[in-house]
Amino acid sequence: MWMVIGEQGGTPPGAAARAAQFAHMAEVTRQSPGFVRGWWGSDEDEPDLSHTLVVLDTLEHARALRRMVEENVAGVRLRIMEIGVEAEGVA
Numbered sequence: 001m002w003m004v005i006g007e008q009g010g011t012p013p014g015a016a017a018r019a020a021q022f023a024h025m026a027e028v029t030r031q032s033p034g035f036v037r038g039w040w041g042s043d044e045d046e047p048d049l050s051h052t053l054v055v056l057d058t059l060e061h062a063r064a065l066r067r068m069v070e071e072n073v074a075g076v077r078l079r080i081m082e083i084g085v086e087a088e089g090v091a
Contacts, residue, residue: 001036001083002062006052006069008076011042018042022050029054032068034061055083 012018022040029038029052036055043049056062062080069076 002056002059003081003083004052004054004056004062004065004069005079005081006054006076008050008052008073009048010075011048011050013047018050025052029065032056032061032065034058034064 012021025040026038029035032054034057036057038052038054040050040052043051054065056065059080059082066078066080069078
């Protein structure tokens with residue numbers, strides 16, 4: 001599996017506005033081919049930054065998502081990472 005890691009400035013200052021922005025981003029991304037799971041949130045240290053972590057099933061799908069975002073979103077920094085090891089906490 002592969003992860004697209006994103007960072008973008010301009011996160012709305014209010015909690016409701018942030019939630020709306022993240023919900024929109026999640027809905028658009030959820031429709032991407034190969035989508036497995038994703039997370040969207042604001043940075044604790046720099047609240048005007050937002051971060052995105054999106055897991056996709058193939059490198060091809062990760063690259064396609066990156067291209068789509070870069071073509072449609074200004075000021076975003078994206079990286080692609082191969083997921084080598086996965087760990088879960090004990091419940």
